[in-house]
Amino acid sequence: MDLGIKGRRALVCASSKGLGKGCARALAAEGVDLVLNARGSQALEATADELRGQYGVQVTAVAADVTSESGQQAVLDAAGDVDILVTNAGGPPPGLWSDWTRDDFIAAFDANLLTPITFIKALLPGMTERGWGRIVNITSVAVKAPIPVLGLSNTARSGLTGYVAGVSRQVAGTGVTINNLLPGLHDTDRLATLDKVDADARGISVEAARAARMATVPAGRFATSEEFGAACAWLCSNQAGFVIGQNILLDGGAFPGAM
Secondary structure (H helix, E strand, C coil): CCCCCCEEEEEHHHHHHHHHHHHHHHHHCCCCEEEEEEEHHHHHHHHHHHHHHHHHEEEEEEEECCCCHHHHHHHHHHCCCEEEEEECCCCCCCCCCCCCCCHHHHHHHHHHHHHHHHHHHHHHHHHHHHCCCEEEEECCHHHCCCCCHHHHHHHHHHHHHHHHHHHHHHHHHCCEEEEEEEEEEEECHHHHHHHHHHHHHHHHCCCHHHHHHCCCCCCCCCCCHHHHHHHHHHHHCCCHHCCCCCCCEECCCCCCCCC
């Protein structure tokens, strides 16, 4: 299927590896020029070179911390008038409800709520003026099924979900869509971190913790970043223009609800 986005330009945040890189790769495969961002320059430049070489698209790499005002401005300056925005940031650390302080919540909100809102507010006006745009926020399955040890993430990402629910409908008639992708268990560095935390807490090996986590997925496996990226690229396509304000699960059937 031709997604109809060849020649478009996309900003993909936190895209040197993991789910962000999966989205960047899928968009590059469709002929979309990219602005990539991550904090670490080495992995970021390697990803940029890889995508340029493999797909022949233009790739601008901006090493910056997007949770800071200076980092946000640097990325926005490089992005210019992009047609597609994919927001993404690493999740807050796991823990117990009794351990989290006000500062912990503020840090989570900055990364997973206020940073995406900053980029949406900056880039949405240009998209509406041009009559076409796609915004995809990478959130978490935790907004549908909260994960006890991820209370910081549960709270911040649920706030973003509520924000998108309203804004997406306010701009629905402009040709711009805003949606959320909710990853479940994908084989990324984030999952490896959670397995290590779980193993330490239960006094078992990381391998045993990983096997136990995998057993909770009806599909019987973890997903790949490539699968996630393909879903992101479709949401950014011309064919997805009637998908507005939705929260799309990619969890291998783990969420037990019918809706």
